Amino acid sequence: MPTEPERSYHHGDLRRAVLTAALDVIAAEGPAALSLRDLARRAGVSHAAPAHHFKDRAGLLTAIATEGHGLLAAALGQAEDLRDLGVRYVNFAAAHPAHFQIMFRPELLHPDDPGLLAARERTRTLLRTAVEGRDDDPVVAFTAAWSMAHGFATLLLSHNLDGLLNGRNPEDAFRSLTGVMFGPVRSTPA
Incomplete structure (x- = not known):
């Protein structure tokens, strides 16, 4: 009688x-479907x-959240201006929906994890730096910019914008x- 091949534990x-x-x-089923045994x-x-790793x-x-913040920081670090930073935020969410779903769910995470705290701070610093000098209250400017990009990304990923975009590229939308909210982009004089 054939025996089942021995499972290799080397990976x-x-x-x-x-x-x-x-x-x-x-990405397929949401974080509730996640099980270490199934993985x-x-x-x-x-x-x-x-469990040896996690x-x-x-x-x-x-x-996953730590990795996501690292990827997001890398994307945001290439932004040319605040509007581009928002576009990169939205593009990150569209390209990494599973990371995005987890990164902002503190109830699912070890919120005091040093790696997570450092990665999260890198992304927040990039956002804060981009809004410096845009408002008398930098916290308000930071919150407004983050809310707009995060809200748009969340609506995009949850398909709540499907009918509104009418096939339009989310980046262009x-x-x-941002043009409606903050006016057209002004070019800087040479």
């Missing part, structure tokens, strides 16, 4: 494999193996929205 990069599988599950099965390892489900989600 080239188990941490990355579990993160990738988790991002796939979150281990998908990666072909024992059900306890992912300890628990919140640890895994914290790693966001640029138009």
